[in-house]
Amino acid sequence: MTYQIIGVGNNAKTIKGDGSEYVTAIRYLKPFKTVYNGKVHNLCALAEKAQCHVGCLNTAGRGAMNAVQRGRERKTMWMLSDPIGFYDALNADITTFIRRQRKQGIQPCIRLGGTDDKGDAIKLAPHYPDAQFYDYTKVVKRAYQDLPKNYHITLSYSEADMDYANQVHQAVLDTGVNMAVVFRDKLPATFRGLRVIDGDKDDLRFLDPKGVVVGLKAKGKAKRDDTGFVIDPNWTLPDGTVWSDRMMRHKYPDILGNV
Numbered sequence: 001m002t003y004q005i006i007g008v009g010n011n012a013k014t015i016k017g018d019g020s021e022y023v024t025a026i027r028y029l030k031p032f033k034t035v036y037n038g039k040v041h042n043l044c045a046l047a048e049k050a051q052c053h054v055g056c057l058n059t060a061g062r063g064a065m066n067a068v069q070r071g072r073e074r075k076t077m078w079m080l081s082d083p084i085g086f087y088d089a090l091n092a093d094i095t096t097f098i099r100r101q102r103k104q105g106i107q108p109c110i111r112l113g114g115t116d117d118k119g120d121a122i123k124l125a126p127h128y129p130d131a132q133f134y135d136y137t138k139v140v141k142r143a144y145q146d147l148p149k150n151y152h153i154t155l156s157y158s159e160a161d162m163d164y165a166n167q168v169h170q171a172v173l174d175t176g177v178n179m180a181v182v183f184r185d186k187l188p189a190t191f192r193g194l195r196v197i198d199g200d201k202d203d204l205r206f207l208d209p210k211g212v213v214v215g216l217k218a219k220g221k222a223k224r225d226d227t228g229f230v231i232d233p234n235w236t237l238p239d240g241t242v243w244s245d246r247m248m249r250h251k252y253p254d255i256l257g258n259v
């Protein structure tokens with residue numbers, strides 16, 4: 001039986017983590033601007049604020065293929081038009097996936113927000129204590145919430161809005177949650193006073209140490225992003241702290257010119 005909603009082994013980064021210990025299943029939906037019943041539906045509440053829809057991973061890798069985009073749109077329309085049928089199918093997928101992995105002694109991992117920020121794993125994860133759920137999210141308040149034990153989040157950083165960027169950074173300091181930062185070319189050793197780890201090695205975010213920057217290199221359309229979602233960490237302050245071009249311009253607009 002193939003899965004109706006989740007996919008296994010169709011993401012280059014999760015494949016790196018897939019092996020004898022962990023296998024990840026991901027759900028991909030259409031993140032932005034699905035028109036249903038005359039209304040526009042966005043599954044990522046903060047995408048415009050963070051401007052991440054411009055360089056969203058939705059269009060990177062396999063997401064660049066029309067057939068893949070059509071599949072994501074079809075699933076999103078299914079969820080909007082028939083939520084009970086959609087969640088019944090999703091629950092059936094999850095149950096089968098967990099059973100198959102457990103049979104082989106493998107830890108099943110589930111990332112529902114492959115290309116959305118709905119956060120519905122918060123409600124689903126407690127029903128499947130045998131699986132490890134995880135997501136990247138732009139919803140900062142989730143870092144302060146009491147989340148299910150088997151649900152891990154990594155906040156997703158963006159400087160498209162400096163207040164948002166500072167809230168994410170503060171949440172790392174307050175709660176020990178990690179923040180994922182997309183860097184243009186190469187990863188710095190530290191950013192904003194936090195150690196940077198290589199998040200491209202695998203996708204097993206729940207194994208990361210706490211309070212770090214999960215550094216990712218820009219891919220697909222994101223390589224040309226100039227919204228503030230992709231970071232250029234070009235400034236090292238006298239105390240050794242690494243800042244981005246945008247942070248410097250935000251702080252010293254008279255000298256450097258504002259963005």
Ligand code: SF4
Nearest residue numbers: 044047052053056115
């Ligand atoms: S929140 Fe994630 S999935 Fe949604 S638009 Fe932004 S980058 Fe894409």
